[in-house]
Amino acid sequence: MRKLLILSPLVLALALGACDDTTKPAAPGGEVKTPASPAPGPPTPEDEPSDGGAEQPASEPVPPAPGPPAQPPTPPAPSPATFNHGAPGDIPAGQGHGYLDRTVWSPAMCWPLQDDAYANSQVYGHGGGMGPAGTSQCDSVNYSLPWHDTFCEARSRDNPLCAGGGTGHQGQDIRPGTCKKNLHWAVAAESGVITDVGTYTVTLTASAAPHRTYRYLHMQMAALAVHEGDTVVDGQKLGKVSNDFGGTPTTIHLHFELRAGVAGVTTDGKPVVLHTFLPPYMSLAEAYQRKLNGGTCS
Template identity: 50%
Template sequence: MRLSVVFAVLTLTGSAFAADFTFKPAGTLVSGSGTGRVDAKIYAPGMRFPIEKAPAYANSQVWGHGGSSGPGGGQCDTENFSYPWWDNYCETRSWSMPLCPAGKGHQGQDIRAATCTKNVHATVATTDGKITSIGTYSVYLTGNDGTVYRYLHMGSLAVSTGQTVKKGQLMGKVSNEFGGTPTTTHLHFDLEQNVSGIGKVFVPPYTSLVQAYQTLLGPTVAKLDAKLVSQGSSAEVDPSGKADYRVCAGDSFHFWFELENTGSVTWTDSGGAGDGQAVRLGVVGSGNDPFTSSNRVSLKESANPEVVPGGGDCSDQPKCRRAVFSKTPGIAGKAPGTPGVYESRWRLVDELKAWFGPEVALSFDVVDCGGDGAAGSAGAGGSAGSAGAGGVIDGGASGGAGGGQKTHVLKDDAGDCSCRVPARRSGFSGWVLLGLGLAFFRRRHSTSPGSSQSRRS
């Protein structure tokens, strides 16, 4: 547990903590520490969290490790610096507390900062207001609405009585000041308000703290999430518009999907049991993909087998935040022998854990191109004019050997299938040119018409 917390502190951004933050409901106290007040009301809506930075841990000083009624251990025990949060507003004390079921209680909420080291973690003003009193170990901030926010046990005080402060302004540091024998290193924080029929009392601060902390953390980032950046195929863009691409029955070609890690954990396919350690592109639903005759493409088949959420803005080397499934020239496909429109539909999966990110898909119109182009009418209809226009990146990237022999290279003025546009640039090997073109395209993430689409991103 401690290891994971340390790891998170060292490597993740603040927002990443949001996915990890958990809290017990208001009024739920540690067993044996008293009876809590179940109250969902947020008494200080919109206040700023009183500790400058996350993570912070609301829990009991007395019933936690290192406390006089705790389970033993020292105050720096990892469990004290772990979620979930625990309310301790009505925890057993002798103070008069009209809002607590026992009529007595603790008055406020104890909060530990990221670590147990004192005089390191800054506290800040929850709201615009004035410092109305400073005691031996307490600072009173009175907000413009009359709410009194009390901060106890601070060191390195940065404010003085009578001073006007702005929300977020430095107040001091989380410490263990207690006017003599020190307490544990923590901030005791409470709220005083006028409650009709009762008068000025300590009101529950827990729900206000939860709200303020969630604001500090920012939007929740899922551990596993992704977005589609681009996709494409070596096949010809379908001029009829029936599908994304058009291929001849039985032909080999390639296609690919570029996905970005927008979650909070790194993707690998190391086979580990942790989150994101068995990431593959999987066929949605049962059965195999019609072109690959398989249902998985491992991340290991990508040029970037380690996709880091905060990584570089790239996709073709480890620790980038994007990966192309799969590495150049792409996922190898072979068109079925039966004409028709086929869809290749995929989604990322962390094997045995969860599917995540968007579904991605490409459709291919598989047409009968005949033996050598003579019977070119099949499926292609009257689309002759557009065939071949635009210099479509060709299937030649399929690894070359025999490619020109096996595929149906048709004259693109033949008015038929044009499933393969011959490379006609004199003096160059078309295959080499096209291969380079594809590599260049990928590096630049440009959107060469006819070779990629990003409309589903």
């Protein structure tokens, strides 16, 4: 009668190992060398836990896969204009080349005056230094529609976007609602910091990217509502529209400038670098339309 030989698990494992032909030969020094384990790669779908993770009970629903990264909100399309304004870059003959750029460089800015106003030329309009003889800056034609763009109007100021030697008006001239100085408030176009107060200028640098720069000229400098270094919110009062221009008064108006906070290109492909003067006309037109539609600033 044969007897059965019962092997313990340890003995069995040793016996099977002796028959394993994958055992590596000993190195010359007697040490067995085994290759290093490969670095773990990214998990495959089969490796992923089906319940969403070890810390999540199977009874809970699997969380949805992450979607695409959040995108910045797209500014709403402007409402159809309900006020009459000329086309951008449309400057009468003899007043400069103008600059046709349809870009809305500041799509959500506040209208920079508290009240209604009229965008048109101070130099070539009635009562201006190059205007019709015998006229007054208070003539009603200056306080009526349509608006007119004044960016790149013929001036001696440096402006690389302007044709004819790179000089021209650096912003937009805006008359307040009436021909009265020190009455109508200019307000902050964006929240930011008052980074400079000059002889007849106030500069606002926006806090939010792309950190546009706005410059206000010809306010009542002796009675400003802000000081250099102040933090302001959009719509906050800055000062009253006047005619301060150093030692020589100008007409009663607000000269409003917009400068680039980032590099880019204009609609006709001209390069824009940091602090380039940008045509503010279309941004102003849309901001004014939002005001007419009942939009408010802080």
